[in-house]
Amino acid sequence: MKSRTFTLHAAVVAATAIVGTVVSIGAQQNPYLGRWDLTGIGENAGVYWLEIKDEGGQLTGMFLNRGGSPVKLATVKIENGELFFQGAPPQRGSAPESRARIYGDKLAGTIKTPARTIEFVGVRPPKWPAFDANATHKMGKPVELFDGTSMDAWDVADKSKPSGWSVVDGAMTNTPHANNLVSKQTFQDFNIHAEYKLETHSNSGIYLRGRYELQVLDDYGKPPATHGHMSIYAWKAPLVNASKPVGEWQTMEATVVGNKVTVFLNGKKVHDNATLEAITGGALDANETEPGPIMIQGDHEQVTYRKVTVTPILDARR
Numbered sequence: 001m002k003s004r005t006f007t008l009h010a011a012v013v014a015a016t017a018i019v020g021t022v023v024s025i026g027a028q029q030n031p032y033l034g035r036w037d038l039t040g041i042g043e044n045a046g047v048y049w050l051e052i053k054d055e056g057g058q059l060t061g062m063f064l065n066r067g068g069s070p071v072k073l074a075t076v077k078i079e080n081g082e083l084f085f086q087g088a089p090p091q092r093g094s095a096p097e098s099r100a101r102i103y104g105d106k107l108a109g110t111i112k113t114p115a116r117t118i119e120f121v122g123v124r125p126p127k128w129p130a131f132d133a134n135a136t137h138k139m140g141k142p143v144e145l146f147d148g149t150s151m152d153a154w155d156v157a158d159k160s161k162p163s164g165w166s167v168v169d170g171a172m173t174n175t176p177h178a179n180n181l182v183s184k185q186t187f188q189d190f191n192i193h194a195e196y197k198l199e200t201h202s203n204s205g206i207y208l209r210g211r212y213e214l215q216v217l218d219d220y221g222k223p224p225a226t227h228g229h230m231s232i233y234a235w236k237a238p239l240v241n242a243s244k245p246v247g248e249w250q251t252m253e254a255t256v257v258g259n260k261v262t263v264f265l266n267g268k269k270v271h272d273n274a275t276l277e278a279i280t281g282g283a284l285d286a287n288e289t290e291p292g293p294i295m296i297q298g299d300h301e302q303v304t305y306r307k308v309t310v311t312p313i314l315d316a317r318r
Contacts, residue, residue, distance in 0.1 A: 030054060031102045032083045036122035037279065037286035038107070045118050047286040048111070049278050052076060052083070061085055065096065065111075067281040069227070069234035083109070125278065126289045131189075131258035133273045135317035139191070145183050145294060145308040146172055154181045157284065157295065165298060171197075171306035174298035181298060182210065182284070186291040189257045189313035196305045198246050203300035205233065208256050209292030210284035212276045214263060216252075216303060220245045230265045233280040238263070238270035249306070257316045259288075 030052075038048035049064035061073040063085065074088040074095065087095040100109025100122070107122035145153045148170040156163050157180035164178025172181075187209065194206060196216065204216035213233040222228065224237040230252060231237050242265040244250050254263040256276070263271040279286055284295060294310060 030078075032078070032100075032107070035125050035278065036107050037125055037288065038120045038122040039286050040111075041119040041121065045120070047279060047283050048120060049286070050085070050107075050122065052085070063087055063098075064279070064281060069281060070278075083107075123286075126259075128259040131260045131316055133255045133257045133260040133262040135257075137189070137255075137257065137313045137317050138315035140312035140314045142309050142311045143185060143187075145185075145310060146305060148306060151181075153184055155184050156180065157182050168304075171304045173304040174302060176301050178298035180282075181296040183293040183295070183310075185310075186293050187310055187312055188291040189316045191253065191255045191311045191313065192294065193251070193253045193307065193309045193311075194305060195249055195251050195307040196303055197249050199302045200246050201301050202246065202303045203297075204303040205282070205295075205297035206252070206254075207280075207283070207295035207297070208254065208261065208276075209288075209290075210295045211279045211286070211288065211292055212256075212261075213280040213282065213297070214252070214254060216297070217243075218246055219243055230263055230270045232261070232271065232274060232276065235277045235280065236271065236274055238265065239272065240268055240270060242266045242268040242270055255313075257313060 032052045033054055034052065036050040038050055040046045046066040048066060049070060051062045053060045059076040061076045062070040063073055064070040071087055073085050075086045077084050083100045086097050089095045096111050096113045098109060098111045100107050109120060111118045111120060151165060151167060151172055161179055165172055165174050165181060198218045200218060202218045205213040206216060207213050215227060215229060215231045215233045217229045219229045219241065220243045222241060224241045225231065226234055226237045228237060228241060229243045244266055250266055252265050254261055259276045260273050261271055261276055262273050296305065
């Protein structure tokens with residue numbers, strides 16, 4: 001965490017020294033428009049996502065405030081060359097206020113909450129090549145992240161708290177509300193196979209590269225939804241709801257290449273070379289082009305995993 005913090009500070013300082021002033025804003029060349037991956041500076045600052053649009057001369061936006069789903073901004077405006085945005089106020093308290101300016105190719109600013117003010121640096125999301133998750137790829141050796149006996153392949157997301165996971169009858173299970181598991185090994189392009197069992201109201205998630213959540217949820221018999229089982233959380237509903245009832249073992253398999261993913265749940269295709277539009281709530285970081293770990297969400301209700309296997313892709317095909 002410390003090295004990342006220093007890197008972010010250095011990026012802002014260097015950009016400020018080079019540019020010195022904010023890029024001028026015209027009606028047809030607003031530099032704030034588009035999508036931004038935002039990374040907070042400092043301990044437990046988190047990652048965020050922002051999109052600013054010009055809709056008929058009116059600025060609008062969506063904002064992902066660390067966790068949950070992107071929400072529509074209530075206010076987006078530019079004051080003296082500075083971007084100001086704020087979400088709708090919650091039932092109690094006030095919504096965070098954010099201010100930012102362009103420095104070179106970066107967006108730097110603050111998110112002010114009643115409890116603290118968080119500094120952030122934003123970059124444009126990557127422009128991905130036209131990969132195909134359905135192509136025939138050259139595969140590497142499978143990596144067993146859980147083999148039924150040991151959790152040695154896993155660390156936890158919050159090292160200030162106990163794991164809350166244990167191995168019972170050849171499967172790893174959490175005691176609500178436990179830590180999130182993070183694989184010690186990182187992966188770029190890969191196939192993941194997982195087998196798990198849900199209880200009533202179970203809510204978990206499998207994060208690809210620690211950034212894109214495939215939702216794991218007790219929703220048997222319900223219509224497909226953007227927050228449903230095997231959705232790309234808050235971004236894309238599965239093609240069909242292939243969930244099994246609670247208490248039955250379920251199998252998911254996903255192939256992710258670049259920003260494309262194909263997913264099967266219980267033998268049915270639920271995403272077909274779908275686009276990973278952006279990071280999802282709870283992402284570990286916003287370094288989208290870098291390898292990342294597998295993260296399994298354990299901070300909600302109980303879920304049991306008996307197998308997690310990742311097979312790296314050695315030669316991703318387009």
